[in-house]
Amino acid sequence: MSDVAALTSDSHAVVVGGGLAGLRGAEAMRDAGFEGRLTIVGNEPHRPYDRPPLSKHVLTGLLPPDVTRLPSDLDGDVEWRLGVGAASLDRGARTLRLTDGTTLRYDALLIATGTRARPWIHPEEERLPGVFSIRSRDDAASLRAALVARPKRVVVIGAGFIGCEVAAVCRELDLPVCLIDPSPSPLGRVIGSAVGGLIGAVHEGWGVEMRLGAEVAHLEAKGGRFVGVRLKDGGRIEAQVAVVALGAVRNTEWLDGSGLSADSGGIDCDERGFVTDAFGQPDPRIAAAGDVARFPHPLYGGRRIALEHWGHAVAQARHAGRLLAGDASGPVYGAVPNFWSTQGDMVVKSVGLTEGADAVAIVQGDPAERRFVALYGRAGRCVAAVSVDSARWLPAYGHLIETAAPFPPAEAVTDRPSRKIDILDPGFA
Amino acid sequence: MPTTDDSRDPTPLRVSVDLNLCQAYAQCCYAAPRHFRLIGREALFYDPAPSADARADMERARISCPVQAIRVEDPDV
Ligand SMILES: Cc1cc2nc3c(=O)[nH]c(=O)nc-3n(C[C@H](O)[C@H](O)[C@H](O)COP(=O)(O)OP(=O)(O)OC[C@H]3O[C@@H](n4cnc5c(N)ncnc54)[C@H](O)[C@@H]3O)c2cc1C
Ligand code: SF4
Numbered sequence: 001m002s003d004v005a006a007l008t009s010d011s012h013a014v015v016v017g018g019g020l021a022g023l024r025g026a027e028a029m030r031d032a033g034f035e036g037r038l039t040i041v042g043n044e045p046h047r048p049y050d051r052p053p054l055s056k057h058v059l060t061g062l063l064p065p066d067v068t069r070l071p072s073d074l075d076g077d078v079e080w081r082l083g084v085g086a087a088s089l090d091r092g093a094r095t096l097r098l099t100d101g102t103t104l105r106y107d108a109l110l111i112a113t114g115t116r117a118r119p120w121i122h123p124e125e126e127r128l129p130g131v132f133s134i135r136s137r138d139d140a141a142s143l144r145a146a147l148v149a150r151p152k153r154v155v156v157i158g159a160g161f162i163g164c165e166v167a168a169v170c171r172e173l174d175l176p177v178c179l180i181d182p183s184p185s186p187l188g189r190v191i192g193s194a195v196g197g198l199i200g201a202v203h204e205g206w207g208v209e210m211r212l213g214a215e216v217a218h219l220e221a222k223g224g225r226f227v228g229v230r231l232k233d234g235g236r237i238e239a240q241v242a243v244v245a246l247g248a249v250r251n252t253e254w255l256d257g258s259g260l261s262a263d264s265g266g267i268d269c270d271e272r273g274f275v276t277d278a279f280g281q282p283d284p285r286i287a288a289a290g291d292v293a294r295f296p297h298p299l300y301g302g303r304r305i306a307l308e309h310w311g312h313a314v315a316q317a318r319h320a321g322r323l324l325a326g327d328a329s330g331p332v333y334g335a336v337p338n339f340w341s342t343q344g345d346m347v348v349k350s351v352g353l354t355e356g357a358d359a360v361a362i363v364q365g366d367p368a369e370r371r372f373v374a375l376y377g378r379a380g381r382c383v384a385a386v387s388v389d390s391a392r393w394l395p396a397y398g399h400l401i402e403t404a405a406p407f408p409p410a411e412a413v414t415d416r417p418s419r420k421i422d423i424l425d426p427g428f429a
Numbered sequence: 430m431p432t433t434d435d436s437r438d439p440t441p442l443r444v445s446v447d448l449n450l451c452q453a454y455a456q457c458c459y460a461a462p463r464h465f466r467l468i469g470r471e472a473l474f475y476d477p478a479p480s481a482d483a484r485a486d487m488e489r490a491r492i493s494c495p496v497q498a499i500r501v502e503d504p505d506v
Contacts, residue, residue: 050445050477057474067478071443071502311449338449345469349449371470389470392452 006326007108011036013324014096014104016086017112017251018042020050020310021290021317023072025110028321030074038078039104041096043085044136048072052310054140055162056342059169061148065141086113089258091283108324111255111267111275111288112317115248115308120157125219126244130226133244134162143243147173151240154178155229157216159186161341161348163245164203168344171206178209178237180216180229183429191350191386193427194360195374198367199388202346211237248308250292260286266294266306271332273320287320289313298334299402300353309339336402340391346370349391352384352401360426361408363397365390373397376426377407441478442487443502448473450498460493461486475499 007013013029015022018040026040042048050068057063085099089109096104117133120126126133130151132143147154147170154170156163159181170177183189185196186203200210211231218230219242228238252262259277261268267288269275273295274282288295290313296302315335323331340349357376365372365388373393376384381404385397400409408421444464446457453471457464464476464483479487484503491499 052448053477062474063477067441067476069443069478071445071500073502311447314447340448342448342472345472347453347469347471391471 007034007036007324009035011107012105013038013108013110014106015040015110015112016096016254017110017114017290017292018044018046018048018080018082019112019114019290019313020048020070021112021114021292021313021320022110023048023070023074023317024314025112025287025289025317025321025324026078027072027074028318029108029110029325030077032322032325032327034325036107039081040078041081041084041086041098041104043083043099045083046137047080047082049137051135051137052342054137055134055165056169058137058140059144059147059166060172061144065137065144068137086254089255089260091258091260091286094285107285109286110317110320110324111286111292112290112313113251113254114291115250117244118246118249120219120244120246122218125221128219128221128226129224130240131219131242131244134166135248143241146241147175151175153237153239154241154243155180155216155237155239156243156245157229158245158247159183159188159200159210159212160190160245160247161187161339163243164199164343165341166243166245167203167208168206168346171203171208172344176207176209178211178239179203180211180214180231180237182213182215184212184427186210186212187348188427188429191354191374191426192357192360192376193429194424195386195426197427198372199343199346199348201367202370202388203343206344248291250294250306252292267292268304269293269295271296271298271302273316273323273333285324287324289317289320295333297353298332299336299404300355305353305355307337309337311335311338336398338398346389347391348386348388349394350384350386351394351398352376352382354384354386354426354428357383357426357428359407359423361421361423363409363421364393375400375407375409377423380407381405382407382409438478438480440504441480442483442504444475444477444479444487445500446473446475447498447500450496451494452496454495456493456495457490457499460490465490 185193187196294306359377382400
């Protein structure tokens with residue numbers, strides 16, 4: 001087993017994926033002192049741009065879709081290959097074949113190809129005019145144009161974070177909107193239906209129609225346009241615009257044949273961040289970061305997880321860039337996951353992972369005031385916290401999670417020591 | 430080569446805020462009210478591409494943020 005490839009000023013480092021993780025990973029290589037040739041291959045025709053505004057202020061019209069290019073301190077010392085994708089990887093020859101037929105040889109490779117919106121199950125229905133999803137700035141521009149045309153109703157299929165953000169935007173624009181999800185509450189899969197229900201109540205207050213416990217069977221067309229959804233229970237909802245928000249699939253197809261362990265759930269990495277082959281052996285010249293990476297998280301007993309969080313893309317990319325540049329300060333990546341979501345004028349944030357949580361308690365604030373922190377426990381330990389309009393309190397709970405403090409926590413951490421904390425079933429299906 | 434075709438200003442400053450870190454202290458909103466604004470209690474809205482003449486305001490905002498959540502790239506520096 002060869003050791004970490006020491007990069008020199010004659011080396012060529014390649015980043016595949018021109019998104020947030022690719023950009024921050026490339027910067028980290030430079031910060032770590034790498035002076036050789038650095039190429040970023042990105043299949044979108046744009047410099048790396050920020051995606052979170054796309055489902056928020058771009059849809060409300062506060063921002064045009066094309067202004068979110070990310071700040072960077074990489075100067076002219078990067079070769080951009082934009083509008084060109086990586087088509088395949090030959091690890092023996094250490095080359096990438098690109099979609100324009102050229103090849104690139106690498107000494108170190110950062111894989112940061114992210115995810116794409118999970119497609120609707122029936123491809124011919126997804127192609128109907130009036131059906132949208134949001135991953136790229138072009139997607140957001142098309143959906144914004146459809147909302148400006150003031151559809152009689154929008155249906156949002158999937159009440160995850162992006163679905164909830166889009167529903168809130170529709171109400172800000174005073175458009176009728178219906179949010180459909182098989183879970184008993186919005187965000188049910190991510191934060192459980194106990195806290196999800198509290199957030200759903202806020203959406204209902206805004207006038208979002210909810211069809212929970214319901215599943216869409218078909219997108220219906222008339223005259224070649226989308227006109228409504230048919231539910232599995234036979235019900236119909238008329239609408240002129242559908243937003244498919246069913247989560248994401250990882251962009252790993254281009255790794256087929258590379259011998260690396262990758263599927264639609266991510267590219268596998270070891271605890272340092274090097275990618276691994278089908279036998280679990282790391283390739284010390286290749287690391288992965290961001291939405292595409294699946295890695296063993298030290299906080300969760302080494303369970304392999306893939307995260308779709310902005311902060312994670314930044315932190316893991318910095319780690320991976322340093323790792324490839326041979327400056328592995330702290331070899332194991334294990335930042336506590338965190339996330340924010342802006343829904344209308346409400347901010348939902350989370351730290352930790354709710355997965356597997358068996359208990360939840362409102363430890364601060366009051367849901368009736370739309371301002372609270374919910375703390376999640378798993379087997380008697382704090383594993384996650386979700387705040388609604390209470391971001392200032394979250395770091396303290398983040399600390400309980402990082403240190404796997406006992407759950408329920410000592411009374412002193414709540415703002416109402418006299419009140420007993422109710423322990424609830426978090427409501428994961 | 431394709432480049433960004435920014436619709437408002439071809440060479441703006443580039444700004445991003447780490448909204449995980451942001452705790453809505455609003456100092457940036459006082460420092461650069463044309464470019465940072467709180468919506469509701471803590472939803473920070475910011476302009477990711479202010480024109481270069483906002484340089485001084487943006488710098489003031491950046492250094493006033495108590496959690497150092499604001500990052501600015503200046504094309505002329
Ligand atoms: C609409 C939306 C809203 C979001 N809101 C939030 C939020 O509020 N809070 C939060 O924490 N996170 C949010 N996220 C998630 C966050 O944006 C992602 O975690 C982040 O973009 C991940 O960065 P990445 O670089 O790993 O992947 P990406 O941003 O997906 O970048 C990957 C890039 O690689 C390119 N690529 C793919 N395959 C190839 C190939 N073969 N060759 C070359 N290039 C390739 C892709 O086209 C893309 O440009 C949101 C995401 C979306 C889509
Ligand atoms: S000063 Fe910093 S913490 Fe305060 S609102 Fe602005 S970005 Fe957020």
